[in-house]
Amino acid sequence: xxxxxxxxxxxxxxxxxxxCSDFGDWAGMEQLYVPEIVTEMEGIPIRYEGIAAQIEHARxxxxxxxxxxxHLHFNLYIEETNGEVRANYMFLNVNxxxxxxxxxxxxxxxxHDTVVKTDxxxxxxxxxxxxxxSFELNF
Numbered sequence: 277x278x279x280x281x282x283x284x285x286x287x288x289x290x291x292x293x294x295x296c297s298d299f300g301d302w303a304g305m306e307q308l309y310v311p312e313i314v315t316e317m318e319g320i321p322i323r324y325e326g327i328a329a330q331i332e333h334a335r336x337x338x339x340x341x342x343x344x345x346x347h348l349h350f351n352l353y354i355e356e357t358n359g360e361v362r363a364n365y366m367f368l369n370v371n372x373x374x375x376x377x378x379x380x381x382x383x384x385x386x387x388h389d390t391v392v393k394t395d396x397x398x399x400x401x402x403x404x405x406x407x408x409x410s411f412e413l414n415f
Contacts, residue, residue: 278361283354285398286363286391293400294347297334305331308400310392315403320413344372349387363389384408 278286289308296305306327315324315333324333337345352365365387373379390402 278354278356282361282393282398286354286361287352289391289398289400290349290352290363290365290387290389294349297337298346300335300338300343302331302335305334307396310394310399310401313400313402315405317413318404318406319410320407322413341371342374344374346370346372361391361393363387363391383411 292304293308295301296308309327309330311327313325313327313330315330317323324330346369348368348370349365350367352363354361354363356362366385367387368384369382371380371382385405385407388404388406389400391398392401
């Protein structure tokens with residue numbers, strides 16, 4: 277059974293993802309995943325398999341937004357079912373813009389992340405993203 281300390285550590289994991297991804301901390305981002313991490317995006321026929329693919333996707337997002345990509349996570353709840361631990365939350369992906377009032381929401385949706393406790397702490401093992409909007413992604 278997961279403890280309150282585990283839940284706090286999982287919340288920190290989700291927050292660290294946003295900070296590492298949005299501000300180009302690729303070494304820090306690498307520490308967030310198990311080697312066999314898979315990210316699936318519902319409605320988009322793209323899967324990111326392995327740590328290198330997760331980081332490459334974040335790098336491309338940084339490039340396409342001029343370093344202004346921001347992940348905002350909220351309404352997090354953590355559940356354990358049959359020994360599997362999931363972090364479930366909503367998100368906004370925002371382009372921060374280069375001037376006041378220039379920020380805009382890019383997409384919104386939900387995350388269902390399976391996380392596992394390792395000797396190095398909690399890590400993402402599988403990520404499922406469900407978008408509120410329909411669109412195509414080419415990277």
